[in-house]
Amino acid sequence: MKKEDIITLPNEHLRQKSKKIHVITDEVKKLISDMTSAAIDWEESRPHEISAALAAVQVDKLERIVIVRSEFDNKSNNHFTALINPEIIKYEGEITYDYEGCLSVSKVYGKVPRYNKVRVKALNEDGKEIRIKAEGFLARVLQHEIDHTNGIVFIDHIKNKKDSFYKLDSEGELQSLDYEKEIKDNHILWD
Numbered sequence: 001m002k003k004e005d006i007i008t009l010p011n012e013h014l015r016q017k018s019k020k021i022h023v024i025t026d027e028v029k030k031l032i033s034d035m036t037s038a039a040i041d042w043e044e045s046r047p048h049e050i051s052a053a054l055a056a057v058q059v060d061k062l063e064r065i066v067i068v069r070s071e072f073d074n075k076s077n078n079h080f081t082a083l084i085n086p087e088i089i090k091y092e093g094e095i096t097y098d099y100e101g102c103l104s105v106s107k108v109y110g111k112v113p114r115y116n117k118v119r120v121k122a123l124n125e126d127g128k129e130i131r132i133k134a135e136g137f138l139a140r141v142l143q144h145e146i147d148h149t150n151g152i153v154f155i156d157h158i159k160n161k162k163d164s165f166y167k168l169d170s171e172g173e174l175q176s177l178d179y180e181k182e183i184k185d186n187h188i189l190w191d
């Protein structure tokens, strides 16, 4: 798959719940490999961004599969870990606000509240149950991706829309975004 296979808002499939995987078939494994290719292809077109993770709904497959990059700060490591039927079993720590972007929300970043720590249960590609105790950025990424499997996009968590959105400038720095202007020019985000 290519970056063009990644769907973006306002595609309504992003608001739908994905289905649970009952049997890990060759098709499921193929989908995981296709998702990885799409995530890497997207990243190769973006000098200042990484594909930290991707959910299957983002390539228009409504299945509860997420891939998460094994090393977030090393773009040369293209390995992703697949999580099948991932669910958060415990939220812990404080709620913190930080910047998030999404391959399915073009050009816009937002400051999103998330729990600092989560515990996640999932199946790996071999069908074995795995449990992850995550904090910081990984905890944020897992909450963002598991939201995707439930039809939730990061902008849905932003209550104060006026001062909470940003965009990347040509140097890769986040600049705050004029919300009123963006509604007029780029209304696909909010519909």
Ligand SMILES: [Zn+2]
Binding pocket: 101, 102, 103, 104, 144, 148
């Ligand atoms: Zn996303």
